[in-house]
Amino acid sequence: MNGKPNTTKAQARAEAQRERILSAAQQCFIEHGFHAASMASIAETAEVSAGLIYRYFANKNAIILAIVDRQLELLRNDIQLNRQVDLAAEMADNYGRTRTLDSRGMNAALLLEMSAEATRDPQIAAALDHYDTTLRAALIDWLVRGKQTGGHELPADAARARALILQCLFEGLKLRETREPQLDRTLLTAALQEFVPLLLKP
Template structure:
């Protein structure tokens, strides 16, 4: 059995490798980034990387799982009114490659493109989407006294779909327009999110 110290070391190494992989994938794409380049970026030997990940394909799947966990943590912190969602949107669009609470727009597009070509990546993305929809919908339908918005289940499902489309559209727009005015984006979200999240008439 591994000691707590060795387990912590392994987690640190995996995180270091995934951060390096994200940076390489953002610069060169999944297929343009080599394992040798990734090793240089991580400042470790290729052999050490292969101790944790069998190949580049497994790195892609690990990044999807990592992003899912981070967004699930964001959803888990939503306890209260709809106003909590605005900072989640704004913070997560920061775009830094290893930002713990964000998805870089270029990396998002790479994942989306790879999901259209690779069955395993497509399955991982679909499973991630399902999980996030379920957990976010639970917050939308939870009673207000329990920190939710008390939306009816049918309405919550529709709202969740629109929020997901809004989120993904914003990420694509950010990739096309890196200097997008954050203040203007925030003002637009302040208009739209309350309309989406208000109780049914």
């Protein structure tokens, strides 16, 4: 026996523990803020020892960087799907849903917390800059891609400008979530359906 099944099982368990810690940390950051959330509170929420957390993450910065990476991977995979997307409908449907922990999108309050911390911490600022750059590149690829693979066949120059506007719109809606969680969905849907298709036209 070469021990590979046991190695695979151990790796799966380690990955599950890591994800559990990240989910608990995200919950603590959202509920208490980045600075008020201690490693002890994260350990308690994750129902693990603080020592176990330090096996995976050196400090809170390392945890928040891992959360950024995880969210970016989810978004990138979603954008790369070869399917036709009613973007306006999805944006309206997702409004407010990123307030939950099981959402694929970045939680609005957490994004604000990270953005504030980025003004003080160059490492987090660099991670968010990488997040922005990678997401914009994925949006550009989606906009220029052929329609048979779910894209919109925009010229490259137009795609760069539209990707920027879309990114601003995504982030603006996240900010709006924190200030107006009960926004009239009918009004939001109508507004998005009027203007978003204009950004996707060649």
